[in-house]
Amino acid sequence: MATLDEIRQSINEIDTQLLALFAKRRAISLEVARNKLSSQRPIRDQHREQELLAYLTQVGRPMGLSAHFIQRVFQLIIEDSVLIQQDFIQQQQNPEIKETGTSVAYLGPLGSYSSLAARKFLGRQLSDIREVGCSSFNQVFQEVESGACSYGVLPIENLTSGSINEVYDLMQQTSLSIVAELTYPIDHCLLTAVDTDIADIDVIYGHPQPITQSSHYLDNHPHIRKVFCDSSSAAMLKVKELALPNAAAIGSAEGGEIYGLIKLTNGLANQPENCTRFWVVARDPVRVSPLVPAKTTFIMSTTQKTGSLVEALLILRNHNINMTKLESRPIPGNPWEEMFYVDVAANLESDEMKSAINELKASIRYIKILGCYPSEDVHPVNSPTAE
Template sequence: MELDQIRIEISDTDQQLLGLLSKRRALALAVAEAKLAQNKPIRDQKREQELLVSLIEKGKPLGLDAGYVTKLYHVIIEDSVLQQQAKVQGQLNGENGPVCRVAFLGRQGSYSYWATQKYFTRRAEKLIEIGCDSFNEIVQAVETGHADYAVLPIENTSSGSINEVFDLLQHTRLSIVGELTHPIKHCLMGLPGTNLANIRQICAHPQVIAQCSNYLQSLSQVKIEYCEASSDAFERVRQAKDLSVVAIGGEEGGALYGLEVLGRDLANQKDNVSRFIVVARKAIAVAKAIPAKTTFIMYTGQQPGALVDALLVLKQHGISMGKLESRPIPGNPWEEMFYVDVLANLEDYAMTRALDELNRITRFVKVLGCYPSEDVSPTQVQS
């Protein structure tokens, strides 16, 4: 066969694959309806494991190795789980409308922009993007009704917690209604024709600079320009029209501004992932069929053993803690508020009892939100 003919057949095959993937997603959503009617959990990892084993065996005579099949279906299964959860939550809380207004940091091309796209494409037919210049502006957009939701980065595997966001959560009336993780792949981006040897200025968000500190330390005679978001960094490079000015950010984002990749994998850690939270004016209920997280803050006071006593309450009620973060209380020197993520539904009996007890033994407890967990761990099969 001629090369052109082979490529035509590949395109035809790809079109068929897309049709089949669309059909499979529709069937997965139908499964969610059936599970909800039968009061069954959305995820059934035993069934997933059986499915993977069967598919691996069926793929062998077709020349498809186990690693290829497993990797492919991990993506498909994750998509099915998240699509099903979004559908169930939409029905329960009336979330999935035709239009959704979402505030996020930066403009098109920022990491928060891509996280917003990733989360809300499962929940709204049309997305109205509201780019903001600061975390405070994002929160205000939702509090004043200008936006329905906000997407906020809260922690990163390389640079740790984003303290400004944690501090905003102390005072806002908003509730956490969702979460997602998003891989962060930092690239050095410049105008076409840029030579690495001639770089004199790098534009990037402070969090990006923290995550790429090892790489930046290897450079000499280079000025660091702090930006409000990665999209702002890209725009500065485009506007400068100077081949000595570059930016650090995502490859897809930089391409929107006409920039080219000069270097990849700049983060201190190879697996660089950011966790984002979604906040809204109204709290939501999480369906029993979906794994849930609850986030709350508490002030235990300064007496010895107060924090230990509070954490023992969670242990005694069989509640797993996913995160514990401390932040200073403004106006109270050397005193701290603790942020706690637990793997529990706010409506669970054990969680209700634990919060009642915490209210008795601590100075202050405030629930920031109960929301579906989007941690979809890959189903493992024996080799």
């Protein structure tokens, strides 16, 4: 009988082979992107994706693999394929964007959720990245506006705690453009510097957002004192410096590893499926290929006439433009007046969107385009045979 170490070595060898096959598949996916670019075919082909899942399920079942397992694995692989194809086509559409020597600003030190999101975005397409942690959202804007950084990564909304209003308010005042979006899964963990018991924790350090998002867990431990920090990274660093058995931080497992912390438990967030949506901003806008699903974000101020907002939204509907988000924020210096942030699933260069924008300009007081960017909402398809 093989020893446990020998069995694990066999698993390592198989996993290494899988990695090589994943890399080979990625390279072929780029060939697909080149073909689609030359033939001007859209990136997503959901019929093809459904056929692939059905085929793989049929092949995998006799091997003892469940349809659910096959579908989960290959939905992730398909998502990765779609995103790298989008990246390739966007690079061809925007050749002026540098592929090396890129710098990015984000809230907090290394290990914050914003820094992890920045690595997810830029790590997929760029090398030689200079990371700049900032103490405030305003500083992130300043780093990019001044030219000190190429990109800024900003959290805009969370499934549990909702919109991050400070970022919305700062977007009213900047000349920066949204050039990308991404979502980052959030798994709040309880992290300590020393091995201890959860029952011994009486103080938790964390950014206000993660603490709010973990309110149900904290309500079940009313004796725990909450201490707010400027970022999740600052909370983890504080706990590392204290090195006390009664002190813990709320942060990510990845961030905890960076600071050498121990994960006592995870899943602290009120919602099991928790994620944060981020905007990536830059000084210059990007052009989105018509082959790539796009979003456009703009702000508008309607008149004070009754029904003016409804009339503005009807313009979008009449042009078959799907609105994905509507957010209102007060206008500084104008009491009782609001600015509306609107996300639509449309390319700014499409005929429908151009017509809609022209009609809106004629019917409302103010409109400002914040950016048109590739959509990262890669909704997975399901194979009927895999149900």
